[in-house]
Amino acid sequence: MAAAGPTLAWRWLRREWRGGELPLLALAVTLAVASVSAVGFFADRVHRAMSLRATELLAADVVLVSPAAIPEARRSAARERGLAVAETLTFPSMVSTGDRLQLAEVKAVGPGYPLRGELRVAPAPFAPDTPRAAGPEPGTVWVDARLATALGVGPGDRLQIGAVERPVAAVLSYEPDRPGDLFTLGPRLMMHLDDVPATALVQPGSRVTHRLLVAGSETGVADFREALEGRLTRGESLQGVRDTRPELRVALDRAERFLGLAALVSALLAGVAVALAARRYAERHLDTAAILRCLGATQARVTGLFATQLLLVGAIAATAGVAIGYLAQAGLAALLAEAYPGPLPLPSPYPALAGAATGLVTLAGFALPPLLRLREVPPLRVLRRDLAPLPARARAVYGSALLALGALVLWQAADARLAAYVLAAAGATVVVLVAAAYALVSALRPLRGRVGVSWRFGLARIARRPGQSVVQVAAFGLGLMVLLLLTLVRGELIEGWRDRLPPDTPNYFLINVQPDEVAGVRAFLSGHGVAEPALYPMVRGRLAAIDGRPVSAEDYEGARAKRLVEREFNLSGASRPQGDNRIVAGSWWEAGETALPQFSVEEGLAGTLGVTLGSRLRFQVAGQEVEAPVTSLRTVQWDSFRVNFFVVTPPGVLDGFPTTYVTSFHLPPERPEVLSELVRAFPSVTVLDVEAILSRVRHILEQAALAVQYVFLFALLAGVTVLAAAVQSTLDERRFESAVLRTLGADRRRLLAGLLAEFATLGALAGLLASVAAAVTGVALARAVFDLDYVPGPGLWLSGVGAGLFGVALAGYLGTRRVLSHPPMESLRAG
Amino acid sequence: MERPSPPPILRAEELGKRVTSPEGTLEILAGAGLSVAAGESLAVIGESGSGKSTLLSLLAGLDLPTSGRVWLDGTDLTTLDEDGRARLRGRLVGFVFQSFQLVPSLTALENVMLPLELAGRDDPRPAALESLARVGLAARVRHYPSQLSGGEQQRVALARAFSTRPRLLFADEPTGNLDRRTGERVSELLFRLNEEHATTLVLVTHDPGLAGHCGRTLRLEGGRLHAEPDRPPGAGPRPGA
Numbered sequence A: 001m002a003a004a005g006p007t008l009a010w011r012w013l014r015r016e017w018r019g020g021e022l023p024l025l026a027l028a029v030t031l032a033v034a035s036v037s038a039v040g041f042f043a044d045r046v047h048r049a050m051s052l053r054a055t056e057l058l059a060a061d062v063v064l065v066s067p068a069a070i071p072e073a074r075r076s077a078a079r080e081r082g083l084a085v086a087e088t089l090t091f092p093s094m095v096s097t098g099d100r101l102q103l104a105e106v107k108a109v110g111p112g113y114p115l116r117g118e119l120r121v122a123p124a125p126f127a128p129d130t131p132r133a134a135g136p137e138p139g140t141v142w143v144d145a146r147l148a149t150a151l152g153v154g155p156g157d158r159l160q161i162g163a164v165e166r167p168v169a170a171v172l173s174y175e176p177d178r179p180g181d182l183f184t185l186g187p188r189l190m191m192h193l194d195d196v197p198a199t200a201l202v203q204p205g206s207r208v209t210h211r212l213l214v215a216g217s218e219t220g221v222a223d224f225r226e227a228l229e230g231r232l233t234r235g236e237s238l239q240g241v242r243d244t245r246p247e248l249r250v251a252l253d254r255a256e257r258f259l260g261l262a263a264l265v266s267a268l269l270a271g272v273a274v275a276l277a278a279r280r281y282a283e284r285h286l287d288t289a290a291i292l293r294c295l296g297a298t299q300a301r302v303t304g305l306f307a308t309q310l311l312l313v314g315a316i317a318a319t320a321g322v323a324i325g326y327l328a329q330a331g332l333a334a335l336l337a338e339a340y341p342g343p344l345p346l347p348s349p350y351p352a353l354a355g356a357a358t359g360l361v362t363l364a365g366f367a368l369p370p371l372l373r374l375r376e377v378p379p380l381r382v383l384r385r386d387l388a389p390l391p392a393r394a395r396a397v398y399g400s401a402l403l404a405l406g407a408l409v410l411w412q413a414a415d416a417r418l419a420a421y422v423l424a425a426a427g428a429t430v431v432v433l434v435a436a437a438y439a440l441v442s443a444l445r446p447l448r449g450r451v452g453v454s455w456r457f458g459l460a461r462i463a464r465r466p467g468q469s470v471v472q473v474a475a476f477g478l479g480l481m482v483l484l485l486l487t488l489v490r491g492e493l494i495e496g497w498r499d500r501l502p503p504d505t506p507n508y509f510l511i512n513v514q515p516d517e518v519a520g521v522r523a524f525l526s527g528h529g530v531a532e533p534a535l536y537p538m539v540r541g542r543l544a545a546i547d548g549r550p551v552s553a554e555d556y557e558g559a560r561a562k563r564l565v566e567r568e569f570n571l572s573g574a575s576r577p578q579g580d581n582r583i584v585a586g587s588w589w590e591a592g593e594t595a596l597p598q599f600s601v602e603e604g605l606a607g608t609l610g611v612t613l614g615s616r617l618r619f620q621v622a623g624q625e626v627e628a629p630v631t632s633l634r635t636v637q638w639d640s641f642r643v644n645f646f647v648v649t650p651p652g653v654l655d656g657f658p659t660t661y662v663t664s665f666h667l668p669p670e671r672p673e674v675l676s677e678l679v680r681a682f683p684s685v686t687v688l689d690v691e692a693i694l695s696r697v698r699h700i701l702e703q704a705a706l707a708v709q710y711v712f713l714f715a716l717l718a719g720v721t722v723l724a725a726a727v728q729s730t731l732d733e734r735r736f737e738s739a740v741l742r743t744l745g746a747d748r749r750r751l752l753a754g755l756l757a758e759f760a761t762l763g764a765l766a767g768l769l770a771s772v773a774a775a776v777t778g779v780a781l782a783r784a785v786f787d788l789d790y791v792p793g794p795g796l797w798l799s800g801v802g803a804g805l806f807g808v809a810l811a812g813y814l815g816t817r818r819v820l821s822h823p824p825m826e827s828l829r830a831g
Numbered sequence B: 001m002e003r004p005s006p007p008p009i010l011r012a013e014e015l016g017k018r019v020t021s022p023e024g025t026l027e028i029l030a031g032a033g034l035s036v037a038a039g040e041s042l043a044v045i046g047e048s049g050s051g052k053s054t055l056l057s058l059l060a061g062l063d064l065p066t067s068g069r070v071w072l073d074g075t076d077l078t079t080l081d082e083d084g085r086a087r088l089r090g091r092l093v094g095f096v097f098q099s100f101q102l103v104p105s106l107t108a109l110e111n112v113m114l115p116l117e118l119a120g121r122d123d124p125r126p127a128a129l130e131s132l133a134r135v136g137l138a139a140r141v142r143h144y145p146s147q148l149s150g151g152e153q154q155r156v157a158l159a160r161a162f163s164t165r166p167r168l169l170f171a172d173e174p175t176g177n178l179d180r181r182t183g184e185r186v187s188e189l190l191f192r193l194n195e196e197h198a199t200t201l202v203l204v205t206h207d208p209g210l211a212g213h214c215g216r217t218l219r220l221e222g223g224r225l226h227a228e229p230d231r232p233p234g235a236g237p238r239p240g241a
């Protein structure tokens, strides 16, 4: 008899399938799994692509930086783990041609460089460029646009570098691992590593930086890092994707959050759809369970039968869902192929497992409570139809199912705060919708006497089953809220995020402007359409002590803090704070306090270094010391690309120290000749082309935004299934009801009007409340996660109510249309 | 009249059923008792609302009495839990209900196979087909309940009830939802199958005509069972009833 169990369940499942009972549930689960795993697969691939992109900015997965030659042991440590290695050597050197001289940052690159990303070269400065897989051939050099302009050379010309003369083969336009500190950049000359000895430039004691670039499998890289960490000698440091380029890390984190949110929304909607389908499934089987009990099935048998069926449905749906999800993400990847220069990496199997597990857990969480109800159905129900299991207990189990969903959401989001915001918003929406639905029910009662028969019937349907109406309104409302979040709020948030880098963001920095050139540079820039060019003095200094305590890198935990302490700071004097600065503690100095030593420190830096208002900082500047208290903390919007400094003093405090000047400005990209002119007029001034770096960053951000949109498309689909499931869950009852009404003489038009009245009312209410919830959620998300100020426009309210009213009326009509044409006799007989 | 009878297959003693509802306490049964021998056919008649269905549910172990006891094939139902009673039902009992109680998502054949499958029969199909053939529905095996008329549905229910060859068959108003002619045909079929299978039949009805087909009739009144005057089997309704 025990052996007959699963077989019976399987046969039963096939019959139920044929009878049209289970496909709805299976479809809900399939869609749930499909959307979650498609999102998972796609997010996984995008994430991997973005990680690859990020490693591109290192030209490797991890880089060992050292002031001394890299010992062979380090190289073999990487090779042993199957990792690719490449080496670079950078040092400053004078480069000349004829009577022209220019200090350049020379970078010698070995075979294999770059391990990640690509180099791009052009035939002339600022001309269209093409990619190159490797650096210059031995015996030739590449120069960047600045060096080419400064020296007036191009491909074919010869340059003197140390002891050798080399021909210029191309103009280097893009170099993936350009150092992050914009202010230390000199013009670039790139050569082959094998040519370095011949230049005789690298001698013992020379200021050079050796880099060992390492790339390969994730595990190999992690292993390599682990093996080296803690065993680094003085001066050696490891740089991974996460340790460098804070602006890129911020972009990656934001993109990950967006994708996490998308996956989370799909999971949430899937849960609602499964809940509705499972509820319907259970209600349909109350009688069947009673008959089974009557025919001799034990409670365990009933539970087993339905649980096995559900497990089978779940397994089938999960498999189908993962397959559909995989296909769907492949389609998305194809859509995005143009946006990605290379192929997207293959997804890991993890999202398949995560998707299937999410589906099964959701199914179990929401289908088991009604199942347990089925087991409680008394056999006496065959004689007394009104006997149904107690709903109170089922409600308690639904609570635990929601908890399970919450846990799933948390797992999907991998970010407690983000999950909490969305769950809180969804939970609040449900609570508000429940309250509003009950309010509607009571508000409708007096209305019913004053409206036509169709409206009366529509309103009566809402009022008669308050519980069911609440579920529908809650589902519509939640679905709509998510749709609103996905379309309007999402669009506005992404726009806000993208608008962080406005089109007129300064795209060039001028550094190394000598004090006697300031007036000339300002005049030159004004003459070329730059409004009020501002040049800022800059003094380099090393942080020596905080509150009299000498600082050293060992005192700090974080990589950023260590690097900040080891590096030279750029100090500046200013009478007024930069436009994008905000004083968050203390106060900026008065106009008269010009010579009173004091510091204004950027808030984030202060936090990293443990500096507070009133701390005394001591800087070493050109062999002298400057010590002063911190009198204000500021926030700085770094991505404004204005000239900003971590540490600022009143003007005059830094008088007498060696000073250069800095400015940034926006130059339309179609006017590159201005730059050449500038460089010729002020040979020692260094021009930094922010545009090149900026456009890479923007490109990455745009790709991330596009990916997010497509990911959200799936959540949108899941939202539609919730609406469909909600309508479907009422079909049986509607069929019977409309049959009764038709036998009483109601015509099709009447029935239709009644349906529309009902759905329009439900939809308008759900839409209004969804708008409120989406607005609140959007503002909360914008503030807390995306660090934006978001004010929802009137469009949100209009589209919320409009979409609710028309969407639900249309969905209701499409979903129930067949009921209207269903032969009443069949319904009555089946009922 | 005393005769050396085999132990009764169904016996009830002092059955009481009291239900509490918002309107107050209702005593449906108060000291009802009966004894049914194997192979016997018994009709219980009574007014609508007299508690016939309640009595049947207690006798079949679908519900528990507030007082008194029921023995089914020598087993005291009140000592079993619901699962125990379910197993006993599956082994011994068949049902025919006024509202047919077919599983709507299963075809006629699948409905008939159901109790066989629950009993763990290896190959329920031939037995179910045969059972359906006996009620004259061999041509309708693939039809769903909604595609069958009331009489046909009840015939499927009969086929299902007899498919496991139960020793005891409970029927609650088996013709109550049918028109007179269809009802007569169904009841004819019921009694014929009952005879062929030598099943013990307990039939509950308010229709004295239907009761007249049974060997013995008890009247449920005031929560108790009263013997009806003996009549020859197969006799028509009493004059003046």
Ligand SMILES: Nc1ncnc2c1ncn2[C@@H]1O[C@H](COP(=O)(O)OP(=O)(O)OP(=O)(O)O)[C@@H](O)[C@H]1O
Residues within 6 Å of the ligand: B019, B020, B021, B026, B028, B046, B047, B048, B049, B050, B051, B052, B053, B054, B055, B206
């Ligand atoms: N659980 C219960 N709660 C309240 N009242 C009940 C319950 N069970 C039965 N009753 C009432 O007890 C009375 C007897 O019910 P029962 O269904 O047994 O009558 P019946 O003789 O089968 O009637 P009919 O011939 O109409 O089928 C009815 O008035 C019924 O409403």
Ligand SMILES: [Mg+2]
Residues within 6 Å of the ligand: B052, B053, B054, B172, B173
């Ligand atoms: Mg009855």
